[in-house]
Amino acid sequence: MFHPPASEGSSRGAVALLALGYLVFVIYGSLVPLDYRGMPLEEALGRFRGIPFLDLGIGSRADWVANLLLFIPLGFLWLGTLWPQRRGIIRIAAALSVLTAATALSIAIEFTQLYFPPRTVSQNDILAEVLGAVVGIQLWWRFGPQVNRWVTLAIRARGKANLAERLLWLYLAGLFLYSVLPLDLTISPVEIYHKWRSGKVNLIPFGFAVADPIQQLYDLVTDALLWAPVTLLWVLSGRRQGMQAWAWTVLAAMALEFCQFFVYSRVSDVTDILMAMLGAALGIWLARFIATPQRVSVESNAALGRPAWAFISALAWSLLLVAIFWYPFDFHLEGSFLRERMSQFERLPFLAYYYGTEFRAVTELLHKILFFLPLGAILAFGRLRMGYSAARTLYSLLSFSLLLCLPAGIELGQVALPQKHPGSTDMILAICGGFLGYFGLLWLHRRA
Numbered sequence: 001m002f003h004p005p006a007s008e009g010s011s012r013g014a015v016a017l018l019a020l021g022y023l024v025f026v027i028y029g030s031l032v033p034l035d036y037r038g039m040p041l042e043e044a045l046g047r048f049r050g051i052p053f054l055d056l057g058i059g060s061r062a063d064w065v066a067n068l069l070l071f072i073p074l075g076f077l078w079l080g081t082l083w084p085q086r087r088g089i090i091r092i093a094a095a096l097s098v099l100t101a102a103t104a105l106s107i108a109i110e111f112t113q114l115y116f117p118p119r120t121v122s123q124n125d126i127l128a129e130v131l132g133a134v135v136g137i138q139l140w141w142r143f144g145p146q147v148n149r150w151v152t153l154a155i156r157a158r159g160k161a162n163l164a165e166r167l168l169w170l171y172l173a174g175l176f177l178y179s180v181l182p183l184d185l186t187i188s189p190v191e192i193y194h195k196w197r198s199g200k201v202n203l204i205p206f207g208f209a210v211a212d213p214i215q216q217l218y219d220l221v222t223d224a225l226l227w228a229p230v231t232l233l234w235v236l237s238g239r240r241q242g243m244q245a246w247a248w249t250v251l252a253a254m255a256l257e258f259c260q261f262f263v264y265s266r267v268s269d270v271t272d273i274l275m276a277m278l279g280a281a282l283g284i285w286l287a288r289f290i291a292t293p294q295r296v297s298v299e300s301n302a303a304l305g306r307p308a309w310a311f312i313s314a315l316a317w318s319l320l321l322v323a324i325f326w327y328p329f330d331f332h333l334e335g336s337f338l339r340e341r342m343s344q345f346e347r348l349p350f351l352a353y354y355y356g357t358e359f360r361a362v363t364e365l366l367h368k369i370l371f372f373l374p375l376g377a378i379l380a381f382g383r384l385r386m387g388y389s390a391a392r393t394l395y396s397l398l399s400f401s402l403l404l405c406l407p408a409g410i411e412l413g414q415v416a417l418p419q420k421h422p423g424s425t426d427m428i429l430a431i432c433g434g435f436l437g438y439f440g441l442l443w444l445h446r447r448a
Contacts, residue, residue, distance in 0.1 A: 012081065015148065019077035026070060030109045031116050032354045044114050051110070053123040065183040067128035068135070075102055075136025080144050095137050102133035158447045164236035171229055172252065178366065179256045182359040184264045195264055202269040214327065223272050224279035227253060231283025242284060249280035265359070307395050310382025314399075317375050318406050322413070324371070331416040341415040344423045352421055368426050369433035376403060376437025384445055403434035 075098055082094045106129035113119035154166040186192060195201060202208060210216050227249055234245040253276030260266045332338075353361035379399040386392040407430035414420035 012083075015077055015080040019074075019081045022073055022077055026074060026105075027109065029070075029350070029354075031112065031119070032348060033116075033351050034348055035117060036115055037117055039115065044111070047114055048111050048121070051121050051123055064124055064128050065185075067125050068132040069183065071102060071106070071129040071132030072136040072139070074105075075099070075133035076140045076144065077136075078102075079137050079140040080148065083140070083144065091141075095141065098137055099130075099133055103130050106130055106133075160236060161238045163444060163447060164233045165239060168230065168233035168237055168239075171233065175226065175230075176256060176259075178362065180259055180263050180266075181362055182263075182265060185262055186264045187262060191264055192262075200265075200267045201261065202267065202271065205271050205274055208269070208271070218324070220271070220275055223275035224282065227276040227279030228283040228286065231280040232286050233283075235284065235287035236290070245287075246277075246280045246284055249283070250277055253277075253280075306384070307382040307386065307391070310378055311395070311398065314375055314378045314382075314402060317378060318402065321371060321375070321406065322410060325410045325420070326413055326417060328419070330418065332418055333416055337418075338415055341422065344415075344421070345411075347423055347425075349425045349428060352423055352425060364426075365429060368429035369436065372403075372407065372430045372433035373437035373440075375406070376434040376439075377441045378437075379403070380438045380441040380445075383442070399438065403438065404431060407431050407434070 078101070079095060079098045082098065084090045084094055106126050109129075110121050110126055113121050154170075157163050157166055186195075208216075230252065231245045231249045234240040234248065235242075240248055250273065253273050257268055257270070257272055261268045353364065379402065383392065383395055383399070386395065407427045410430070411422045411424075411427045414422040
């Protein structure tokens with residue numbers, strides 16, 4: 001009798017947990033804002049039988065693609081959960097079972113959405129979701145075992161160069177996927193011409209109109225910082241050095257800008273390539289700083305030491321976050337205004353993201369997580385090499401308190417800022433980002 005290796009069994013369990021968690025996410029996201037409106041079953045069945053097949057233009061293409069993308073991980077993960085070791089008919093049966101279940105889930109979701117306005121129900125959504133499940137099944141059939149093996153090896157990887165190389169490819173994949181969202185792709189000359197005419201193609205560096213200088217500076221700095229980890233990881237992996245890593249990073253940025261040219265709603269701007277050049281140069285400097293043995297070490301400062309310097313740095317980063325999320329500081333302190341704004345905390349998590357575009361939702365999600373991730377990493381850096389002691393316990397308690405209280409304080413401060421949208425969603429994401437940075441760095445340090 002065949003017994004799979006223990007590592008394979010554990011990875012299958014992890015895939016099953018991911019599949020179950022993603023299933024909950026799909027159902028929850030499909031029914032938000034959970035505003036239930038009852039109706040007789042006969043009426044719901046009659047309305048469902050008459051749902052239309054919509055004629056979608058370029059403006060609605062992103063919504064259709066979003067439904068397709070939503071079911072790709074579902075088919076991929078559930079086939080990975082049920083994937084048999086034996087080849088042949090049993091694998092075909094598993095794939096058909098997943099496809100049947102995904103189709104039934106799509107129909108059930110669309111039917112249930114009749115009870116949860118303002119959700120839009122159409123045959124287009126069902127078609128997109130079933131196609132997404134088919135794509136996910138095909139992706140697992142072709143690449144699933146290799147991806148599963150690669151991820152397992154990445155989690156168990158040890159050594160700075162090995163970790164850096166695997167993180168590099170994960171980061172580049174995520175950066176590429178984000179750069180082509182919301183995937184309203186077009187190769188139509190007419191649509192590309194309209195994109196050009198609408199100002200979404202800029203071939204002149206810094207040739208854009210500036211409405212808010214501070215916001216524009218923030219956008220430029222963010223664009224540059226996105227590329228610093230690419231060069232840094234390339235150098236740390238040992239695959240590229242110095243100017244070679246810089247050149248490959250710039251080429252990657254140019255490739256992404258070229259791809260964005262065919263995404264109708266995204267702006268293709270040569271300024272982004274210039275910012276990538278600056279970010280790549282910063283990554284080289286960071287790599288050299290890390291690799292220089294003569295650098296000043298925080299342990300050499302007898303007065304403060306590593307934990308104190310890390311906590312001071314974390315407080316400085318916290319002030320920067322407060323400045324970013326409270327800008328432009330136009331506080332309104334009227335009692336009636338504050339009471340009305342506090343009611344936003346009663347909304348369901350992620351409800352605000354439903355009323356925007358999918359791309360805007362992903363952008364806001366990444367902003368909240370990635371801005372707070374360095375805070376957790378800085379605090380974790382201060383805990384490195386601290387032995388079990390009362391000082392370590394106190395430092396951990398102070399770190400956790402900051403990671404919990406800062407997001408809550410920022411959201412409460414935004415209650416008095418008319419241009420901001422406070423709520424539980426951003427607070428949850430910020431807390432997750434902080435703890436991801438904290439425990440992520442500790443995990444990487446144990447394997448470096």
